Amino acid sequence: xxxxxxxxxxxxxxxxxxxxxxxxxxxxxxxxxxxxxxxxxxxxxxxxxxxxxxxxxxxxxxxxxxxxxxxxxxxxxxxxxxxxxxxxxxxxxxxxxxxxxxxxxxxxxxxxxxxxxxxxxxxxxxxxxxxxxxxxxxxxxxx
Amino acid sequence: xxxxxxxxxxxxxxxxxxxxxxxxxxxxxxxxxxxxxxxxxxxxxxxxxxxxxxxxxxxxxxxxxxxxxxxxxxxxxxxxxxxxxxxxxxxxxxxxxxxxxxxxxxxxxxxxxxxxxxxxxxxxxxxxxxxxxxxxxxxxxxx
DNA sequence: CAGATGTTTTGATTGACTCAAAACAACTGT
DNA sequence: ACAGTTGTTTTGAGTCAATCAAAACATCTG
Numbered sequence: 501x502x503x504x505x506x507x508x509x510x511x512x513x514x515x516x517x518x519x520x521x522x523x524x525x526x527x528x529x530x531x532x533x534x535x536x537x538x539x540x541x542x543x544x545x546x547x548x549x550x551x552x553x554x555x556x557x558x559x560x561x562x563x564x565x566x567x568x569x570x571x572x573x574x575x576x577x578x579x580x581x582x583x584x585x586x587x588x589x590x591x592x593x594x595x596x597x598x599x600x601x602x603x604x605x606x607x608x609x610x611x612x613x614x615x616x617x618x619x620x621x622x623x624x625x626x627x628x629x630x631x632x633x634x635x636x637x638x639x640x641x642x643x
Numbered sequence: 644x645x646x647x648x649x650x651x652x653x654x655x656x657x658x659x660x661x662x663x664x665x666x667x668x669x670x671x672x673x674x675x676x677x678x679x680x681x682x683x684x685x686x687x688x689x690x691x692x693x694x695x696x697x698x699x700x701x702x703x704x705x706x707x708x709x710x711x712x713x714x715x716x717x718x719x720x721x722x723x724x725x726x727x728x729x730x731x732x733x734x735x736x737x738x739x740x741x742x743x744x745x746x747x748x749x750x751x752x753x754x755x756x757x758x759x760x761x762x763x764x765x766x767x768x769x770x771x772x773x774x775x776x777x778x779x780x781x782x783x784x785x786x
Numbered sequence: 787c788a789g790a791t792g793t794t795t796t797g798a799t800t801g802a803c804t805c806a807a808a809a810c811a812a813c814t815g816t
Numbered sequence: 817a818c819a820g821t822t823g824t825t826t827t828g829a830g831t832c833a834a835t836c837a838a839a840a841c842a843t844c845t846g
Contacts, residue, residue: 578719604765623781638766
């Protein structure tokens with residue numbers, strides 16, 4: 501059960517990130533809640549339904565502002581356009597269906613920050629570890 | 644010290660994969676050995692130095708044939724064009740420098756196929772797990 | 787409510803890659 | 817060695833996702 505987020509709290513999130521509150525930003529942030537792992541194009545189509553004047557560039561601008569301010573995260577699975585989600589700050593990963601491209605979150609639980617310490621890092625300082633799982637979603641297993 | 648691979652063995656690899664042996668393919672395969680994690684564009688530039696008539700599309704074609712036949716692997720780090728390497732069949736991962744984009748191989752050693760079993764896979768069947776580490780390479784740590 | 791700053795629109799442009807048809811070259815069998 | 821079949825490369829166009837820049841506009845500050 502997902503309770504609708506009060507629109508005031510969306511505005512608060514945006515303001516708290518040091519950004520001006522605008523209609524496109526409110527719309528993108530709300531849609532990102534309802535449909536995580538959306539592409540810019542998909543967000544644009546949905547935003548447009550309620551704010552017909554909105555441009556695709558505006559959506560890219562909003563997403564750049566959000567990711568820059570740390571209130572949204574951009575993920576780029578191989579072969580897919582970038583996807584965006586609101587869930588930030590936790591070390592979580594993704595599983596992508598190789599057949600239908602469905603994406604789900606995966607909490608990384610092998611210890612705490614699993615795989616975060618590669619055995620041989622060739623002298624690199626590791627900041628983050630990003631894991632992408634590939635497989636078949638329940639629907640595609642059936643088919 | 645890297646010993647040059649006899650060109651006959653390159654041809655053998657290609658033939659063994661069920662592909663016809665051609666000059667562009669030999670060149671790409673050899674360069675892939677010398678410079679792993681190269682982009683198509685970079686391979687093209689290098690191939691062109693010795694085979695001036697070669698087209699970029701030919702390089703894309705060669706890479707598609709190689710990856711399809713399993714004698715090369717394509718990796719697609721976020722924000723980067725696709726990179727190619729000859730090392731295939733082992734579960735190895737990559738570390739990317741966030742400053743200069745240098746890429747190194749990382750042998751995954753947390754157990755055997757680490758992170759390969761996500762805690763909650765939402766009913767997905769997991770086939771592969773791909774890990775990308777992000778950090779600073781030795782040179783960029785100094786700077 | 788006016789001003790400074792930040793956002794969005796409009797329009798052009800790029801980078802990476804894909805598609806398709808025609809010309810060409812590699813392996814087969816003789 | 818050579819002709820035929822098949823697969824590869826060239827040539828040329830086109831797509832998709834994303835970025836850049838200038839002008840018009842809206843938001844928050846005082």
